[in-house]
Amino acid sequence: METSDQVDVEAAMLARIDDGELFESIDELSPRYREILKQTAEIASISEVSVLTWACTAYPTAPDIGAKIAVCATILDEVGHAYHQGVLAEQFGVDVHARAFHDDIKFIWTWPIMEFPIRNYIEFVVMQSMLDRAGLHWTKDLELHCSFAPYRRTLRKVNFEEGFHMRHGNFWTEYYWNQSDESRAMVQRSIDWIFPFGVMWFGKPDSLKTRPEQLKYKVRGWGNDFMREKWLQSSCAFLDRLGADFPAEFDEEQKKWVITMPYPMKYEPETYTWTQEKCEHDEYWAHSRKGGPMRPAAYDRLRREEWGDQLW
């Protein structure tokens, strides 16, 4: 039960948010707003840790020293993303080290595609092009719109680097598209697998969303549907310039790209394919919580070998 004082604090803070004010100190925030920021930063930092285990699988596939350096640089960037967002989450009382390295692995939150080992370097660069683009929309929103100013600043460097990953992915996707028939076919196969994960990246449609308060407190400015739409338009424009096939078509009346794939649909982890059959959103998200083939082994390995007691 909220006291009338708490209701006043809440109302006064929401009025300041509506006026476009930014907050510098945690002390200025109501308990509810603090909780929402805490959840947002916690999920963001833990999911960046999962990106590390995914990016590691790209290293053995890199065809030459330049590509190996690019993969290593990506991993270093992602360590920084986990660190900077982790430092922020810790201000809200999250024990990020415990969350990443000691808590039950089943509580590690990530996108299921981060738990599929990368099969070849072409798949890696297509993922950068499609999914760093998705990640960038997700975090750019916070940088541009979050009413807690330190979060905006934290993401400036993160977003600069995500943008660089995306452009690296675009450049090499185009390169391999034009290199040979064989590499072009591999780019196409990667797009078939990755594109639907981009569509699913932004969570449930706004109408089914469980955290609408992110918008109320202006932690975010863009809803899931808006971000998905932005991602879709920019991805389709890129793939169309390339000349690749992808499950969307340009609607002349609406003057925009619309998806032609069943939405949502489930993936088949064993074969890296999609069912091409529409399912319910709850069904997709229950399926996605099972993750990919690297769960839980990748986190276990990260804890034992890459961070564990034996390391030092």
Ligand SMILES: [Fe+2]
């Ligand atoms: Fe990242």
Ligand SMILES: [Fe+2]
């Ligand atoms: Fe990235």
